[in-house]
Amino acid sequence: MNSTEFIHRPVMVEKVVSLLVTGPGDYIDATVGLGGHAEQILEAAGPESRLLGLDLDPRALAVAARRLGRFGPRARLVRANFADIAEVAAREGFVPARGVLFDLGVGSHQLEDAAAGFSFQAAGPLDMRYDPDAPLTAADLVNKLPEAELAGIIRRYGEEPRARRIAREIVRARPISTTDELARVVVRAVGTARGRIHPATRTFMALRIAVNRELENLSRGLEGAVKILGRGGRIAVISFHSLEDRIVKEFFRRESRDCLCPPGLPVCVCGHRAVLRDLTRRPVTPDEAEVRTNPRARSVTPDEAEVRTNPRARSAKLRAAEKVAEAA
Ligand SMILES: C[S@@+](CC[C@H](N)C(=O)[O-])C[C@H]1O[C@@H](n2cnc3c(N)ncnc32)[C@H](O)[C@@H]1O
Structure with missing residues (x-):
């Protein structure tokens, strides 16, 4: 900086x-x-x-x-x-x-640092850890969790009503390694934005909350x-x-x-x-x-x-x- x-x-x-x-x-x-x-x-x-x-x-x-x-x-x-x-x-x-x-x-x-992988607005690795030495990244969750568990995280932490559809599309698209790839997968699952909020906002927030407990x-x-x-x-x-x-x-x-x-x-x-x-x-x-x-x-x-x-x-x-x- x-x-x-x-x-x-x-x-x-x-x-x-x-x-x-x-x-x-x-x-x-x-x-x-x-x-x-x-x-x-x-x-x-x-x-x-x-x-x-x-x-x-x-x-x-x-x-x-x-x-x-x-x-x-x-x-x-x-x-x-x-x-x-x-x-x-x-x-x-x-x-x-x-x-x-x-x-x-x-x-x-952190949102503005593409390498930290928090934002779908900047292409970066799917990371999302506050602590860069922590063992678990967002990519681990996205690529390894069973579909139902992934849907549970997206629904609970993202309060995302379309969580099941998003989780299904993520599992179909695996492996996913970057933020922009994940954002595109979410858009494919639920369509493009109707309001001001990007359709991937809730999914990204949910993963961040889970990664960092x-x-x-x-x-x-x-x-x-x-x-x-x-x-x-x-x-x-x-x-x-x-x-x-x-x-x-x-x-x-x-x-x-x-x-x-x-x-x-x-x-x-x-x-x-x-x-x-x-x-x-x-x-x-x-x-x-x-x-x-x-x-x-x-x-x-x-x-x-x-x-x-x-x-x-x-x-x-x-x-x-x-x-x-x-x-x-
Ligand atoms: C919203 S920012 C704080 C901004 C700060 N108030 C300022 O004026 O610049 C939140 C910060 O909390 C840190 N953080 C998140 N979870 C944490 C935790 N469990 N323990 C310590 N720091 C944490 C993040 O790394 C981030 O830098």
């Missing part, structure tokens, strides 16, 4: 900073990417604060290192899976943390983050997928309740105690509605500009919670 490497505006950055940063302390960016959010968190938290940035992608970490270099030892970057956040934070001396951010999914930097990692990451937060510390999560958002919403809801016993029991037998206070009962989204309802509005807020220039921001949902107690 070159001097244009920092052009992507981090998603909802002002909202993230205002929900996450409550004063000086140690912060963790669990998906540091190119370091856009991390930079603003460090700025807002002040000179006594530190930030630990995690990412699986060494190419992203190299960019983040250049971007955050001016903070010296206040910014520490580690190649790690956020599923292991509790162990990594303890090892690096970042417990208790004052705030933890997850900005989930694939970054623009994204939903399992998220659940483990949330559990770990809550363990290492200090009291009053905050967790913020930006998600782009309804399954991810559901996991976050249900986790925050569950951990904000004192008892999880089924209704009707005369006394609590579970002993569960609330450790979080949900700060966003409804997810925060970029201010897109304003753009739609008043397209001729003269003033463009940063979020509106972001949605216009960063299509990835369109589906973003931000939720946050505050730690109120240690687990029982």
Whole structure:
């Protein structure tokens, strides 16, 4: 990457900073990417604060290192899976943390890198790994899974109603080794796009989620983050997928309740105690509605500009919670 490497505006950055940063302390960016959010968190938290940035992608970490270099030892970057956040934070001396951010999914930097194989818009190998040393690629799934399993992945993670038809066509066309080949196979199965969304979008998203075990990692990451937060510390999560958002919403809801016993029991037998206070009962989204309802509005807020220039921001949902107690 070159001097244009920092052009992507981090998603909802002002909202993230205002929900996450409550004063000086140690912060963790669990998906540091190119370091856009991390930079603003460090700025807002002040000179006594530190930030630990995690990412699986060494190419992203190299960019983040250049971007955050001016903070010296206040910014520490580690190649790690956020599923292991509790162990990594303890090892690096970042417990208790004052705030933890997850900005989930694939970054623009990865979508634009044809060699990483995330996008059907650029011809590249069918890879889709955030961690280039991970054993499983999208090509492995596409070429080796039984048809029914492939259809299950495309339906569940892609929420794709035509999953069976797509899986059948993939199996017929095997072996498939590039992103553009796979995109053509999906188009053959379901026809060309009717709306703005390319017909292969959901299939690619499903494969990416499966390759990187994204939903399992998220659940483990949330559990770990809550363990290492200090009291009053905050967790913020930006998600782009309804399954991810559901996991976050249900986790925050569950951990904000004192008892999880089924209704009707005369006394609590579970002993569960609330450790979080949900700060966003409804997810925060970029201010897109304003753009739609008043397209001729003269003033463009940063979020509106972001949605216009960063299509990835369109589906973003931000939720946050505050730690109120240690687990029982
Ligand atoms: C949307 S980008 C983050 C962008 C970042 N907030 C910024 O401002 O540049 C998501 C990043 O999370 C990383 N990632 C995805 N799953 C991960 C995991 N389980 N552990 C660590 N990093 C992960 C990806 O490699 C990617 O760089």
